[in-house]
Amino acid sequence: MKILTGNDLASGDVVWWDGMGWSRDVNDAVDVGDQDAAILAAEEAAQRVNASYAIAATQTAEGVRPAHIKDRIRALGPTVRLDLSLRPGDPDAAKQVI
Template sequence: MPRLLTGNRLETGDVLWWAGSDWSLHLRDAVAVDDDGEALIARLAPQERINDLVLIDVDPAPDGWRPRSTRERVRAVGPSVRPDFALPSLPVDAI
């Protein structure tokens, strides 16, 4: 099962996804880290202004990835109580 690395930008709280060489605000940019995830967390955690680094389980989807947990699906698109704060390119129904 594929796994993605996610975290939050310390200054703003933005949800970020590891895109292979940098972080992205968009789940569709994320790359699977699979077995390298723990080593990547160990390497990135001390030097990044990103906190709460965690690996999540995902399923492949036609437009990228679909997090397995409801919590991570909500994190991917923005607040469920304020749709006007959602990322414009990621409608809630899409994931």
Template sequence: MKLLTGNDLVTGDVIWWAGEGWSRAIADAVDVADGGEALAKREEAARRVNGPYLIDAAPGDRGPAPLHIKERIRAAGPTVRPDLGIQAEETSRAGWVI
């Protein structure tokens, strides 16, 4: 499974391609398969995302799970205060241990 991720141009938040647009929640991310590179170029050219790139993920009960620890951290948020922000919600919802 391939996911498309990048950063929001206004807020800098990590965002995930959700099929019809972008979402801050990785649980909304969809598999972009072979069309990911073209989609990344199109979205970056339209100035809807900064630095888009593809990552490997595995499907799970609670949404996709990135295979690399770097991407799990990006999805869950900073590791310095896991009790605050998006990381508190996303980590517990996904059932991950970082």
């Protein structure tokens, strides 16, 4: 599975390509197959996102899991203060990073 990530130009938030636009939730990410370069070029040209790139991921029972730990941390938010994470009420959120 190949998904796209980047940063929203308006807010700076980490975002994930959901097939029609960008979402803050990694579980909305869709497999882009071999369309990654075309989608990234169009979205950067439209100035909706910057620093965008394609990453490997897998679909698990818990949702989409980026293959690299850097992107798992980007997906969940800060790891040192769980109250600032994207899932502050989920006591198991930090376990998804490892």
